[in-house]
Amino acid sequence: MKIIIDAMGGDNAPEQIVVGALQSAKEFGVQIVLVGRGEEILASMRKNGWDTLPDGVEIAHADDVVEMHDDPAQVIHQHRNSSMVLGLRMLSQGEGDAFISAGNTGALLTAATLVVKRIRGIRRAALAPVIPLGNSSILVDAGANVACTGEFLLQFGCMGSLYAEYALKKKNPRVGLLNNGTEESKGDDLRKEAYELLKAAHEKGNINFIGNIEAREAVGGDVDVIVADGFSGNIFLKGIEGTAKYMSKELTGIFKRNIISKLGALCCMKGIKNLKSKMDYRNIGGSMIIGISKPVIKAHGSSDALGTRGAIRQAINAVNCGFCEAIKEHVSDMTLPKE
């Protein structure tokens, strides 16, 4: 298996990406292609004790880099020789099995759609991160599509269900529609349309649709796949992140208050470490870009070596489990007849 990695994307590129990739190549026994400025990649390697490229690791040189402020719509034209676009082209041409970037999310979404292409019949690609609270549910869409139709949400639910089944090994995953109440009549017109479509898919036996779910319960693990438009999904995800960050900061303050509280923290250290580790994005991996014909992963923008490792492990799992093929196989179940 060969994983293609954008060595230039993210806050800690290229050094941390390179280190994470090289360590993972050895740990997981996979081939790695580092795409980016050859000199900078080699310098990062040397700085961290690698004098030569290890077996199974190659560099694909790309002069240009997509920056965070670049307009996603322009990237494949104005930055055709960037590490991101070149890496996606390599994936598209079969020179690797999955692609990872920690760079500009919008650019990655657009470029993946234009270069690697969506699965035939899939209307929109979506960002699908795992929510680490509760029982590790998957959220589709977390921000790729601010304006959605009922059919998009149907497809998010069906694709999310296949991802949960294949990649997260969940049996008969529970699909819930993120809504402002649990009753069937709740929500705006989009939610009502999506509800009907998801219910019909459930009745045909294609998914296990459990109905509407409120944000409070969606956090707690009462669901495996959370279906949302990209706007409210983004607010849901970032609200969780903000709350977790706020509470962690408050707790740190409580523990550091005085010598007694520091002692207290010491007594609970193991449990605190477990919780921290469970909520650490670096152990979870990135967000799958779901609906693209091959596995493309958006790694966290602040990925370090450990975060890069998490994304690589996720990519390996995505390739092995074959969820892209599963979506291709079931795409007729999630497509509405054209009017």
Added chain:
Amino acid sequence: MKIIIDAMGGDNAPEQIVVGALQSAKEFGVQIVLVGRGEEILASMRKNGWDTLPDGVEIAHADDVVEMHDDPAQVIHQHRNSSMVLGLRMLSQGEGDAFISAGNTGALLTAATLVVKRIRGIRRAALAPVIPLGNSSILVDAGANVACTGEFLLQFGCMGSLYAEYALKKKNPRVGLLNNGTEESKGDDLRKEAYELLKAAHEKGNINFIGNIEAREAVGGDVDVIVADGFSGNIFLKGIEGTAKYMSKELTGIFKRNIISKLGALCCMKGIKNLKSKMDYRNIGGSMIIGISKPVIKAHGSSDALGTRGAIRQAINAVNCGFCEAIKEHVSDMTLPKE
């Protein structure tokens, strides 16, 4: 000052509502009208050691009760003699200064709009809870209006700003538009329209609009008024509640792990209690229903005596600070010319 209370609304009615009301009447020195089934109210009083009605407390008998499953649109017709509708009618007729109910939220919103009426020029009433994290920002709308126009959001921002200034004593409150990114171009058509209107209000000096704000930062206290449509506002609020609940549960587990961790918890008890108290809705009060011509408060559905007390304190503050009058005075600043 006289506060009218729906004694029959919420999970713990009437007993906890009655106890909270009677205790608060004494503590805050206000008059209270308990609206509901007289016999049940008297029984709750006797059970808790009151043999007679204290000075300044009266009962307004109402036979009927609005239930959680009642259709909001039908309530003022089908339940015209309910404690909720009677209480609102009393408020409307000047027989009290504010109304509190812990009952059916949708019914309260609709009945308040139909009985007490919106302030002239205000298009929609909105639910405006205080988010207790960070610096106690106010969220408008938290779920009353799933479908909004740009003008609604403009009004939510302006009304929220006045509430923050008058009731929460914030100077020049920062108004942010909840969005999936901070750049001006972010969001769907509704967000783009609202952004322009809020920016224009800022330029006229009516509000202090700080632009778009992401959910992560909105939690942390970088803003005083969070403007949202009721759908995404509801998801934002409940996502925060769910995350806080999840983390509290995990922490309890950590502390209760073994004898050592229990000792650790003991060492940090003061800080933990402070955080718990800060995040306890009972100390914060309910959600103001903003845009109605007199103060109407939706108390938490699970309000106990302490929660009732919090809502009463909030009602007293709302009456004293005069924010309803302030909205009336400034309504021309937040109304678009009719086409």
